[in-house]
Amino acid sequence: MSNNTVKTVKFGGSSLASAEQFRKVRDIIFADKDRRYVVPSAPGKRFKEDTKVTDMLYACYEAASKGEDIKEIFGKIRERYDSIIAELGLDLSLENEYNKIEGALIHRTGRDYAASRGEYLNGKILAAYLGFDFIDASEVIFFRQNGTFDDEKTNDVLSAVLKRHEYAVIPGFYGVMPNDTIKTFSRGGSDITGSIVARASQSCIYENWTDVSGFLMADPRIVDNPNPIELVTYRELRELSYMGATVLHEDAIFPVRVAGIPINIKNTNIPNDKGTMIVSHCPPDGNGYITGIAGKKGFSVITIEKDMMNSEKGFGRRVLQVLESCDLSFEHLPSGIDTMSVVVNTAELESMRDLVISNICTAVDPDSISVEDNLALIAVVGRNMAKAKGTAARVCHAVARADINIRMIDQGSDEINIVLGVNEEDYEEAIRAIYARFVQQ
Numbered sequence: 089m090s091n092n093t094v095k096t097v098k099f100g101g102s103s104l105a106s107a108e109q110f111r112k113v114r115d116i117i118f119a120d121k122d123r124r125y126v127v128p129s130a131p132g133k134r135f136k137e138d139t140k141v142t143d144m145l146y147a148c149y150e151a152a153s154k155g156e157d158i159k160e161i162f163g164k165i166r167e168r169y170d171s172i173i174a175e176l177g178l179d180l181s182l183e184n185e186y187n188k189i190e191g192a193l194i195h196r197t198g199r200d201y202a203a204s205r206g207e208y209l210n211g212k213i214l215a216a217y218l219g220f221d222f223i224d225a226s227e228v229i230f231f232r233q234n235g236t237f238d239d240e241k242t243n244d245v246l247s248a249v250l251k252r253h254e255y256a257v258i259p260g261f262y263g264v265m266p267n268d269t270i271k272t273f274s275r276g277g278s279d280i281t282g283s284i285v286a287r288a289s290q291s292c293i294y295e296n297w298t299d300v301s302g303f304l305m306a307d308p309r310i311v312d313n314p315n316p317i318e319l320v321t322y323r324e325l326r327e328l329s330y331m332g333a334t335v336l337h338e339d340a341i342f343p344v345r346v347a348g349i350p351i352n353i354k355n356t357n358i359p360n361d362k363g364t365m366i367v368s369h370c371p372p373d374g375n376g377y378i379t380g381i382a383g384k385k386g387f388s389v390i391t392i393e394k395d396m397m398n399s400e401k402g403f404g405r406r407v408l409q410v411l412e413s414c415d416l417s418f419e420h421l422p423s424g425i426d427t428m429s430v431v432v433n434t435a436e437l438e439s440m441r442d443l444v445i446s447n448i449c450t451a452v453d454p455d456s457i458s459v460e461d462n463l464a465l466i467a468v469v470g471r472n473m474a475k476a477k478g479t480a481a482r483v484c485h486a487v488a489r490a491d492i493n494i495r496m497i498d499q500g501s502d503e504i505n506i507v508l509g510v511n512e513e514d515y516e517e518a519i520r521a522i523y524a525r526f527v528q529q
């Protein structure tokens with residue numbers, strides 16, 4: 089970790105959706121002079137039925153590419169920014185920028201270009217409001233010819249540029265291709281920009297400000313008022329977000345992780361809440377912890393049986409090769425002596441179910457093969473679980489006491505997670521039972 093005191097702060101769309109939100113953001117930044125590099129998203133929703141500026145820009149692009157008039161919808165985008173500028177009392181006009189962007193949209197300059205202008209314009213306003221320098225992401229964030237993010241070039245250029253700016257705003261979400269066109273990350277990608285800036289500035293922390301106080305131990309739609317997660321490792325977070333917990337873009341951890349910089353998820357509306365701290369390692373203290381419980385519905389199990397399977401070399405490889413040739417990925421592979429089960433996503437399997445079965449039959453000549461749908465997976469993610477005896481037993485006991493049948497159980501040898509498969513209709517109840525067993529007792 090760096091000895092630097094510099095902090096990189098990223099603010100999500102809801103944190104910058106209105107002038108009122110801008111004021112909160114300014115207070116947060118000015119409360120700590122080390123908050124030197126600021127990465128904004130485009131204005132998000134101000135209320136539930138509102139539209140995010142990014143979505144309005146995509147709509148503009150679609151309309152322009154059909155040759156439709158974009159005056160009205162682009163006018164609404166202007167209004168959103170102009171109302172923020174007016175309410176903040178800024179001496180700033182974006183008129184030239186609007187005209188340039190509208191012209192480019194009419195001439196069908198790329199979809200990514202259109203979407204990126206949300207962050208670009210918001211960055212201009214925020215820089216003016218804070219009195220910080222503005223660094224256009226198209227000058228410091230680079231993509232390769234094949235569209236992948238060029239981390240080394242970006243880090244070299246960006247770290248040199250940041251040294252020349254003590255305080256700066258760098259808009260999130262986009263960068264530039266070798267041919268000078270604009271390219272964006274996938275949706276929610278300002279989180280990635282924040283992480284890249286934190287790495288390049290060797291920040292001591294990457295604060296990611298949003299509208300919730302970090303990650304919760306379980307989905308609040310399932311568990312009433314779940315506890316927040318105060319500390320989580322990058323690896324645990326990967327497991328949780330893969331299984332459906334979303335607060336942070338899943339690619340956002342990579343740049344800071346190589347540099348050992350922690351991420352703190354914070355709430356712009358309740359800035360004193362601690363939020364969630366994401367770190368590379370937690371010091372082992374001998375106790376096993378449950379960090380969180382996440383899960384997903386919509387899985388199928390292909391069960392293959394064959395006598396003496398365990399001594400037939402290459403059996404597993406041939407089964408997996410069938411999946412690979414059908415471009416199907418698998419989630420889990422629980423197996424017995426003479427059975428092998430492959431858990432796959434039902435939606436992905438759907439269109440090629442018969443093909444997959446017949447190809448497996450040809451490849452390994454099984455005694456029987458069946459497919460069962462309606463499986464939900466639940467990941468109980470934790471740390472030091474390998475050293476805490478009885479974690480798996482407690483999970484199973486909790487589920488059994490709730491009168492729920494476990495269809496599958498899978499535990500990696502690192503014991504960072506235990507994955508259970510249950511019927512979809514038991515999914516919510518099983519999560520509640522595990523949560524109650526570990527957290528409420």
Ligand code: ASP
Nearest residue numbers: 129130142275276277278
């Ligand atoms: N504005 C972009 C989106 O809505 C990127 C971001 O907010 O991170 O996906």
